[in-house]
Amino acid sequence: MGIKAKRTALLAATTMALGLGGVLTATPASAAVILGGIDVAQQCRVQDWRPLDAWLLDANNAYSWRxxxxxxxxxxxxxxxxxCARQYGGGAFSVLLNASDPYSWRCAR
Known part of the structure; x- marks a missing residue:
């Protein structure tokens, strides 16, 4: 085997080992856990310097809460x-299950 062939083989083996090593040492992803729903009325009462009312502008649009x-x-x-952070503590985030259902907002961690 010539020097060029040995270099190519070594490069291929190193690349393959690094690629497999990354796969073998990767940590598994963990799924988010649903914590519960969002109290939109409570959020409106506390998110501004004065209490606000929760209004739903479109019953078929989850993004229409104001x-x-x-x-x-x-x-x-x-x-x-x-x-979500207020209701469930740090690390909680919002998740929308159905964009056509305003009541499908959930909090997860």
């Missing part, structure tokens, strides 16, 4: 991620 100011009439987005 916090309404009875003082100004303004509408504000609901921070679903912050709602």
């Amino acid at each position: 916090c309404h100011s009875p003082y100004t009439g303004n509408l504000y987005n609901v921070d679903m991620g912050n709602a």
